Amino acid sequence: MTLAAAKPAAAATQAPLVEIADLTVRFRTPTRQAHAVNGVDLSLQHGEVLTILGESGSGKSVTLRTLMRLLPERRTELSGRVSVDGEDVLAMSQRQLIRFRGRTASMIFQEPMLAFDPVYRIGEQIAETVCRHEGVSRREGMARALELFELVRIPSPQRRLANYPHELSGGMSQRAMIALALSCRPKLLLADEPTTALDATVQIQILLLLRDLQRELGMSVIFVTHDMGVANEISDRIAVMYAGRIVESGRVEEIIGQPRHPYTQGLMASRASEAQRGQRLQAIPGAPPDLADLPHGCAFAPRCPQATDECLTAVPVARTLSGSHWAACCRLDA
Ligand SMILES: Nc1ncnc2c1ncn2[C@@H]1O[C@H](COP(=O)(O)OP(=O)(O)OP(=O)(O)O)[C@@H](O)[C@H]1O
Numbered sequence: 509m510t511l512a513a514a515k516p517a518a519a520a521t522q523a524p525l526v527e528i529a530d531l532t533v534r535f536r537t538p539t540r541q542a543h544a545v546n547g548v549d550l551s552l553q554h555g556e557v558l559t560i561l562g563e564s565g566s567g568k569s570v571t572l573r574t575l576m577r578l579l580p581e582r583r584t585e586l587s588g589r590v591s592v593d594g595e596d597v598l599a600m601s602q603r604q605l606i607r608f609r610g611r612t613a614s615m616i617f618q619e620p621m622l623a624f625d626p627v628y629r630i631g632e633q634i635a636e637t638v639c640r641h642e643g644v645s646r647r648e649g650m651a652r653a654l655e656l657f658e659l660v661r662i663p664s665p666q667r668r669l670a671n672y673p674h675e676l677s678g679g680m681s682q683r684a685m686i687a688l689a690l691s692c693r694p695k696l697l698l699a700d701e702p703t704t705a706l707d708a709t710v711q712i713q714i715l716l717l718l719r720d721l722q723r724e725l726g727m728s729v730i731f732v733t734h735d736m737g738v739a740n741e742i743s744d745r746i747a748v749m750y751a752g753r754i755v756e757s758g759r760v761e762e763i764i765g766q767p768r769h770p771y772t773q774g775l776m777a778s779r780a781s782e783a784q785r786g787q788r789l790q791a792i793p794g795a796p797p798d799l800a801d802l803p804h805g806c807a808f809a810p811r812c813p814q815a816t817d818e819c820l821t822a823v824p825v826a827r828t829l830s831g832s833h834w835a836a837c838c839r840l841d842a
Pocket residue numbers: 535542544562563564565566567568569570571580734799
């Protein structure tokens with residue numbers, strides 16, 4: 509079977525690949541409880557690319573990690589529903605999770621070295637993953653590793669497979685990590701700031717590679733970034749997160765061209781219409797709230813230039829603006 513075989517295009521009636529409903533994530537420590545995710549609703553269609561945008565600490569990585577159940581179980585309280593490809597992720601046993609990770613959903617990170625064991629050759633590690641998940645022979649596993657290195661456009665792939673992780677440059681190890689993530693043909697790829705640590709030219713190459721792979725393989729992708737230009741280039745839809753909630757979501761052109769939530773407007777304020785790659789989110793005056801002591805009303809109200817007394821007491825509910833564009837703000841009509 510070839511890796512590059514495109515999956516069938518999503519039928520209009522097909523159920524979403526990802527459905528998150530009213531997700532809350534809390535972390536307990538002996539002295540405090542951080543409310544990292546506070547009622548997130550999110551869905552993703554087959555073949556769709558969604559970017560989650562937001563300042564540091566807004567709950568982007570925690571949301572992605574919840575989709576893979578990669579949170580410290582004993583200190584984490586989870587509620588809500590997370591479904592991927594019809595499976596209830598929060599109810600999965602450890603055995604089911606092992607099968608789920610890699611085959612249904614896979615994740616790439618900012619730091620590729622964390623994905624590999626430094627003492628084994630990269631090719632062996634990819635082959636081993638394939639063998640474990642698919643029960644194929646070592647020889648077939650190695651053949652697949654070569655195919656994957658070709659897929660992620662690694663030059664001299666046969667030679668590179670014999671390298672140890674530290675022998676690859678930043679861009680090459682990022683490609684190798686993408687190969688590993690794709691080794692079991694996941695339907696969903698989660699990418700948590702995968703290009704942030706790279707220099708600008710390599711960032712663009714990796715981004716274009718991810719975009720091409722997404723199209724070739726027909727995968728769904730959730731991308732996390734601080735970079736508006738990246739969001740603009742790669743995604744179909746954007747969800748904007750603040751203090752563990754999605755405050756606005758819509759198609760890229762709606763969010764970048766007609767942001768309606770004051771927080772999104774703040775993010776887009778600097779030359780939003782000509783968002784360029786490498787342009788980081790503009791700093792909004794003030795600081796995000798303490799997640800252990802969230803405001804009673806809208807979490808953004810203390811920093812919001814449009815806030816009124818109502819915003820300090822009422823948690824805004826999501827309101828549809830048009831099609832798939834919605835925002836949660838009490839001042840939408842103001
Ligand atoms: N394992 C954990 N234990 C306790 N608190 C955590 C844990 N993981 C995340 N948090 C807290 O949850 C909040 C949300 O973190 P998260 O990593 O999702 O932010 P983020 O939006 O990805 O930020 P960044 O852009 O900096 O990566 C933060 O306040 C963080 O300190």
